[in-house]
Amino acid sequence: MPVAKNCLALCYRKNTKDMKNFIYLAFMSLIFSMTTSCKCDSHKGGVSGGWIVDRFDDVKILRYNVDGFDRLSLGDKLYLYYLSQAALSGRDVIYDQNCRYNLAVRRTLEAMYEANRDGHKTDKEADSTQWRAFEKYLKKVWFANGVHHHYSNDKFAPEFGEKYFDSLIMLTPSNMLPLDYGAQGELVRMVKRVIFDPAFLHSRLNQKAGVDMLLSSACNYYDGVTQHEAETFYAEMIDHNDPTPVSYGLNSRLVKENGRIFERTWKSGGLYGAAIDKIVYWLTKASEAGNSQQKAILNSLIAYYRSGDLRRFDQYNVLWVKDTVSRVDFVNGFIEDYGDPLGHKASWEAMVNIKDEEATRRTEIISEAAQWFEDNSPIDAKYKKEKVKGVSAKVITAAILGGDCYPATPIGINLPNADWIRKEYGSKSVTIQNITHAYDEAARGNGFNEEFILRPEDIKRKEQYGQLAGNLHTDLHECLGHGSGKMALGKKGGELKNYGSTIEEARADLFGLYYIADPKMMELGVVPSEDVYKTEYSSYVMNGMMTQFCRIRFGKDVEEAHMRNRKLIAEWCYERGQADNVIEKAVRDGKTYIVVNDFDKLRALFGELLREVQRIKSEGDFDAARHLIETYAVKIDPTLHREVLDRYARLNIEPYAGFINPVYKPVMESGEIVDILVEYPTDYIGQMLEYSKNYSFLPSKN
Numbered sequence: 001m002p003v004a005k006n007c008l009a010l011c012y013r014k015n016t017k018d019m020k021n022f023i024y025l026a027f028m029s030l031i032f033s034m035t036t037s038c039k040c041d042s043h044k045g046g047v048s049g050g051w052i053v054d055r056f057d058d059v060k061i062l063r064y065n066v067d068g069f070d071r072l073s074l075g076d077k078l079y080l081y082y083l084s085q086a087a088l089s090g091r092d093v094i095y096d097q098n099c100r101y102n103l104a105v106r107r108t109l110e111a112m113y114e115a116n117r118d119g120h121k122t123d124k125e126a127d128s129t130q131w132r133a134f135e136k137y138l139k140k141v142w143f144a145n146g147v148h149h150h151y152s153n154d155k156f157a158p159e160f161g162e163k164y165f166d167s168l169i170m171l172t173p174s175n176m177l178p179l180d181y182g183a184q185g186e187l188v189r190m191v192k193r194v195i196f197d198p199a200f201l202h203s204r205l206n207q208k209a210g211v212d213m214l215l216s217s218a219c220n221y222y223d224g225v226t227q228h229e230a231e232t233f234y235a236e237m238i239d240h241n242d243p244t245p246v247s248y249g250l251n252s253r254l255v256k257e258n259g260r261i262f263e264r265t266w267k268s269g270g271l272y273g274a275a276i277d278k279i280v281y282w283l284t285k286a287s288e289a290g291n292s293q294q295k296a297i298l299n300s301l302i303a304y305y306r307s308g309d310l311r312r313f314d315q316y317n318v319l320w321v322k323d324t325v326s327r328v329d330f331v332n333g334f335i336e337d338y339g340d341p342l343g344h345k346a347s348w349e350a351m352v353n354i355k356d357e358e359a360t361r362r363t364e365i366i367s368e369a370a371q372w373f374e375d376n377s378p379i380d381a382k383y384k385k386e387k388v389k390g391v392s393a394k395v396i397t398a399a400i401l402g403g404d405c406y407p408a409t410p411i412g413i414n415l416p417n418a419d420w421i422r423k424e425y426g427s428k429s430v431t432i433q434n435i436t437h438a439y440d441e442a443a444r445g446n447g448f449n450e451e452f453i454l455r456p457e458d459i460k461r462k463e464q465y466g467q468l469a470g471n472l473h474t475d476l477h478e479c480l481g482h483g484s485g486k487m488a489l490g491k492k493g494g495e496l497k498n499y500g501s502t503i504e505e506a507r508a509d510l511f512g513l514y515y516i517a518d519p520k521m522m523e524l525g526v527v528p529s530e531d532v533y534k535t536e537y538s539s540y541v542m543n544g545m546m547t548q549f550c551r552i553r554f555g556k557d558v559e560e561a562h563m564r565n566r567k568l569i570a571e572w573c574y575e576r577g578q579a580d581n582v583i584e585k586a587v588r589d590g591k592t593y594i595v596v597n598d599f600d601k602l603r604a605l606f607g608e609l610l611r612e613v614q615r616i617k618s619e620g621d622f623d624a625a626r627h628l629i630e631t632y633a634v635k636i637d638p639t640l641h642r643e644v645l646d647r648y649a650r651l652n653i654e655p656y657a658g659f660i661n662p663v664y665k666p667v668m669e670s671g672e673i674v675d676i677l678v679e680y681p682t683d684y685i686g687q688m689l690e691y692s693k694n695y696s697f698l699p700s701k702n
């Protein structure tokens, strides 16, 4: 389920499965597209405007509103409350999945923090600086669910010294430390190595060609297994004649012990069993509070968590995808495989949400016309679906974020991931509007538009229609783009390997870009003006060719699939349109600007590229995928990169954002819950420490 954001967004996607994704988040996206509508200075000055509750490093923490919660029936409120508890109960899992040392490191740092925070105020300025650096490091670990950056996957570099670490640990009582990891000496040595040795586990996810991606990645999905061994293991397991294949390897760690390779399954009584049992406990409560359809869905999910049987997971998904009417819905499970270099293993994530009935009308209109879009798409007729099925789309309000969706979160989701279920039963696609709204609000007046957009008319268009355009592009990407097209006979979808995610995201993005400018959109009444697609086109190519580089460290390549996809599309169109000056790189006073001069021709180029990208996917043309991506999507011009980073730094905008969750409080009367109230805390550190205290169910070593 990815999200595609126009600007930003990252829909998350699976490498090998057909159309999926999540849309991760959107940090920037928002920044880009949404950022601008009013000139109040709520962002620049720090934590202000009410939306930003904390800022550190390259991150800001926002709050989000859960509009509509108060209007839910008590039954729905209870259902939501129990699901929210289930969503928080798997938090430890994602830490351990991201790196085997994360839980021990987090707990050690938290113990040091709590033992020293009252006493750190010293008259020595150096100590105070070190303390702030220590606190910042811990905030980053919480944000990333581990010691690696959530987006770049690089290990964090501490800005405090080992000596300072030693001085804090000396003042930390042993009984506060996670000694279930090992004796204190061993624990401290390991934690220090993880934090201070830059070469040790330096990347969470390494997908560079030519290296063993498993041995060089710090993620914890494989233990002692080489890439070749894992590939062989799954190649032998996969039954290509099975019309309803399970998602092989989705819910397990693959380990090698005494020469034998086998899966340790994540289930009750298995790996992560203690956390899964808590999740099951709350899902059971939710089941008791739900209607008959909700009960059936949850009981099916519970049966899967208890057994670890992936057939049961599919059964659950079939029931889940059919429920398009519940006001309160959820995601809970091992869902997305972006964190596994081989794309088998899924990270644990959760989200509970409320349907936004009014905004959903927009996506329903688009979805109802799905077949028209498919029939009129610029792709080769032989790769069009004769019948587009079950595209359900809605706009939702996130009510709680958990696991891999917290604190950084997608702005859209499209599930389930299994291709055969999508084909037979359709998928649910959502746009998470209160999250995008929070981004927009937090970004208002941050100076981004004035710095990067050359023409006043483009700024004006973006201020008027940027938010709508971004939402519509996400709708099209999620509701229709991923679900469009079909494979050539005999092709399964895994042929593009490490280039598969980028090609899939490009396909969905191009579908959205092509159609947002179609007269059909005005006919359907969802696009009020041509300015909507124009602002999307301008923002998209500017982001793809330039502004998104602000999220990449100088000297590094573009790695992430959504970023690659955007660069690929923008650069390809720039080159193809050069003779007609369709997209212009303008330089004024030493600053580079990306300007769209011919919107019609740009749309034609999007259509042309969509046709080719669909062909590549349908035919599994690995060489063509590699050529496109390596030519247009990976390398950044260092001069432009430096310029973007400098201009961005002067704006003082954090390129990433995440969220603090609301808190749901039951109101009791005579032992019964008679209402649930929602509160909006603003203390990021407080929430993290509270979660670590109340929702931490796994041992430090798993």
Ligand code: ZN
Binding pocket: 001, 002, 003, 004, 011, 012, 013, 020, 021, 022, 023, 477, 482, 504, 505, 508
């Ligand atoms: Zn996507």
